[in-house]
Amino acid sequence: METLNTSQTISNAPLEEKGMDFQWLRDEGIKHLQRLSGAIWTDYNLHDPGVTILDQLCYALTDLSYRIDYDIDDLLTGKDGNTFESLYSPAQILTTNPVTLLDIRKIIIDVPDVKNAWVELAMDTDPIIYLNPTDKSLRLTNPDETNVVLPIKGLYKVFIEKKNVGGDVQPSVRKRLMACRNVGEDFAEITVLDSQMIYLSGNIEIGEVEDVNAFAADLFLRISRFISPVISFYTLDEMLQKGLQIDEIVDGPLLQHGFIDDEELLKYDRKTELHTSDIIRELMDVQGVSAVNNIELITSATSEKWRLILDTQKTPKLDVTKSMDLLKFVKNGLTITLDKESIENQYETLLSADEQPILDISERDIVLPKGDYRNPGNYHSIQHHFPKAYGIGELGLPESATIEQQAKTRQLKAYLLFFDQLIANYHQQLEQVKELFSFQSEDATTYFRQSVKGLVPNADDLLAANYEEWLADNSSQLETDQIRKNKFLNHLLARFNESFTDYSLFLFDYSNKSSKNMAPLEQSMRDKMQFLRNYPAISSDRFKAVDYTESFADPVNRSGLEKRIAAKLGIPAPDGTLLSEQENREGFYLLEHILLRPIMEDYMAYADFLVSRNITAFEKVDDTYVKCTSKAHGLQSGEQVTINGTGTLTDPGYDGDYIAEQVLPDSFLIKSPFLPDLSTESFIQEHVPTWIRTTVDTTFLLLTRPIEEFAAVNGDPALTRCKVTGHGLADQELIEINGTVGYNGKFVVTVDEEQPDYFSIEKPFSADEPGKGRWISSSQKKDPYSLQLTYVFPNWQDRFKSEEKDDNNFREFIERVVREETPVHLTVYVRWLNKEEMAVFETTYYQFLEQLRNT
Structure with missing residues (x-):
């Protein structure tokens, strides 16, 4: 009754939104007219045509303001009804x-x-x-x-x-x-894990129980859940009822069966032992149990009264069938006979209730209701609302109107068309507000216009013949639209604490190099849109690795970290083609060192790797080197070998440790004087010399970098200068060089700060050096597998080319982004390969991943 007696009135208090206050708009308009016209216009009464026009415009503004005040979900709802296309839910x-x-x-x-x-x-x-x-x-x-x-x-x-x-x-x-x-x-x-069956024995005294079989099934279920707990899944509403906030609930992986409470999961760690006291407590908590006596825990191997140590390679599981044989249910001193089949059936039915269904997304996420499409762009011309005496509405002028009256009316309609066009555009801007904050369409338009043709009564003949074509042509404001659209996208990125500022600056510097034939503003806009479209995956999967159990030939099967870095650098998604076969297709590879660790298949190959092999000939190369012939030796330059079978107690001959200084298909060179007597065919047939690998250092093969050039040092014949772009070495740092004939070994380098891409070693320059070799810092990690990544980039694409004296080197920017985006606990290496090197790498890498997939 109190509600019925409450009077409903319209408040006469000033509106908070001035745009909806007709009188305030009218007063402000008259003040503005007075300032502009001064003494020329003095009559501001209702009968004045200028005031009438002002009234109609103020009314149109209040209508527009009312539409602007629609609920935001209605404004974001388009004709297709999709409200939150560019707004992600918490679970996303x-x-x-x-x-x-x-x-x-x-x-x-x-x-x-x-x-x-x-x-x-x-x-x-x-x-x-x-x-x-x-x-x-x-x-x-x-x-x-x-x-x-x-x-x-x-x-x-x-x-x-x-x-x-x-x-x-x-x-x-x-x-x-x-x-x-x-x-x-x-x-x-x-x-x-296999199950370790647990049985209970002892006596259980029960009180008043209606159905002893159902009681026993419930009791066994309770003990079973204690011995082997069931992890519960919850809906979003259930987690909210626990007092958790939405960001706490969805923090973690998205599960199909619901949410798991962290505190509950931490309690259910692996059991290493069971205590009889705990079992007794669980039994006594069952309603209807009066007392328990002589409870023991039994497995197939042992029986314990107080503490049962569990098998760490198994999980405990209650054996209900045997427990029914060993437990006695007693009431008033009498042993109760149980229906074992009924108990087992009821127990299984109770267990089946623990099965968790896959929840609908509405139970795992906040699904907002769709808004109502209010058609805010629907414009009704102000000329419909003028008094009929003006003759500019649908009815127009009477047939008796003079030519002069018709001319004045057309002049007024043409004058009002400017206002109609402006207000119609504002309505269209409101209609398209969803597009302003959208990243689904690549249309850069941010100023929207609406044709008034057919909206203004009897005015189509006042419009130019090409009016609608002119209205649709946005070319004159394309750059302005792109600048504004980029600002909107920057706002959307900032909501996720993301920024493309540095990348955008490089786009302008490198616009002439880009192979995309796209202006920097347009390219920046599209890269940001692509980033935002894929942001749920780019964000949640930022540390996700490639699934090596699936085919790498599928371009979608790439690590989340690769996808994120590619998006931040404007690198297109892979299309399945090899980079070495493309002239200007950008891309890169991410190599996880942990995948290179040896597996059992490698161990078997490794055993064969160290088998002794025969040397069938020794040949003199020069006074320093001897060529050892051994078919299909499989050696690489720099590997260490031990030769046996040529020496005696007093003369070792060729026996000893060597480095394979240079390798050929069926031979390798060692540094040794030539021994003619030990190199004859008859000697070799009699003594059968052999060689075997003595060191297999995967660190060298994995982490070394190439030396681009060896050169003489002017004025010092004892030194050799090595060119390695961006080597990052410190003066007097120790390195190891391998894969050459004359420079293999460890050296202390001399670094000149004025020539950062060179270092010198104490070794006379040799113009006859056939190889360029590879090097590694002696301080380099000797664990090549743990927490390390190598990014492999091509060095021949337009943007990836390194140019000397370039203050805005895109390579440096790439390496900075790579290090910023890679998790801080991972060590990062970046390698730049030419086409030939990339072809070798891709062939090997794809073969490696295919073999890994099949293991």
Whole structure:
């Protein structure tokens, strides 16, 4: 009754929005007219035509202001009804690829038929990698037990508890993990744990229970859940009811079955032992249990009254059938006979209730209701609202109107057309406000116009013949639109704390180099749009690695980090073609060192790698070098070998350790005096000399950089100058050179600050050096696998070319972006390859990934 008696009135208080206040607009308009006209116009009463026009314009502005005040979701709703096309939901924008061990656990538990899972750091590898503490080389064997185990960081072991006995969940778990693996990380082992069956024995005294079989099934379910807990999934509403904020709830991977409470998951760690006291407490908490006596925990191997140590390679599971044989249910001193079949059926029915369905997206995300399309651009001409006496409405002038009256009317209509066009454009601007904040369309228009043809009564003949063509032509304001559109996009990027400022500056500097034939403003606009369209994946998958279990030939199968860096640099998505076969297609590769670690297949190949092979001939090259013939030797320049079979107790002959200074298809050179007596065909047939690799250092092959040129140092014949662009060495730093004939070894470098791309070594220059060689800093990490990435870029594309004395070197910008975007715990290497080097790399890399996929 109180509501019915409340009077409903229209407030006469001034409107907060001045644009909706007709009287305020009219007063302001008259004040403006008075300032402009002074003494020329003194009659501001309602009958004055100028005042009448002012009234109509003020009314039109109040209507426009009213439309501007529509709910924002209505303004963002287009004719197609899609309201939030360019606004991402919390589950889209706040979820991430798994980052922590807890996140990885959630991903695994979300796989169907997985009950629980645990993730641990892998402390060793299979096979074990050994580090020689003397020469820092890596080996897969430890024959003299002087080497130390090299721990690899970034490897995980996964242990899975299944829900059901049948079926193999390991392939499904591996597929899910590979699809969300992070860069620099891998899963060394995925193990599905067998069940360790647990039985209970003892006596349980019960009170008043209506259905003892249903009571027993509930009791067994409670004990089963204690021994092997069930991880619960929650809807978004249920998590909100727990008092969590939306950003806390969706912080982590997006799961199909709902959300997992972190605190609950942390409680359910792997059990290593069971205590009888805990079981007794659980039993006593069951309503209807009066007392428990002589409770014991039993496995197939042992029986314990107080503490049962569990098998670490299995997960405990209650065996209900055997427990029913060993437990006695007693009431008033009498043993109750149980219907075991009924209990097992009811128990299985209760277990099935633990199955979690895949939730609809509306239960895992905030799905906002669509707005109502209000058609804010629909303009009704002000000329419809003038008094009929003006003759400019639909009815027009009467047939008796004179020519002079018709002319004056047309003059007024033409004058009012300017106002109609302006107000119609404002309506169209409001209609298109959704496009201003959109990144779905590549249309740069930010000033929108609307044709008034057909909207203004009886005025079409006043419009020019090319009026609509002129109205649709935006060419004159294209640059202005592009500048404004870039500002809108900058605002949208800033909402995600992203910026393209530095990249945009480089676009202007490199606009003449770009192969995209696109003006810098347009290219910047399109790159920003592409970035925003893909932002949910670019953001959440920024540390995601390539799925090496899927084909790398699919251009979509690239790491999230690659995609993010490419988007930040305006590099197009890969199209499946090789970079070495393209003249100006930009792109790059990301190589994870952890994937290069040896696996068991490598160990078998490694064993063959170290097999002794025969030398069939020794030939003199010159006074310094001897050529050793050995078909299909497989050596690379710089590898160390040991030769045996030519020496005696007093004369070693060729026996000893050497470096393969230069390799040919069926021979290699060693630095040694030529020994004619030991090089005859008969000597070789009798003694059968052999060679074997003594060091296999994968660090050298992985982390070395090429020396571009050896040159003489003017005025000092004892030195050789080496050219290495951007070597980054410090003066007096120790390096190792290999892959040459005359320069192999370790050297202390001399660096001249005025020539940053050169360093000198204490070695006489040799003009006869056939190879350019490779080098590595002796301070370089001797673990080539852990937490390291190498980015491989082509050096011949327009923007990627390095030009001397270029203050705005795009290469430097690329390397800066790469280091800024790569997670800080990862060591980054950037390599620039020419076409020939890229062709070799791509062939090898694709073969490697294909072999990795098939392991």
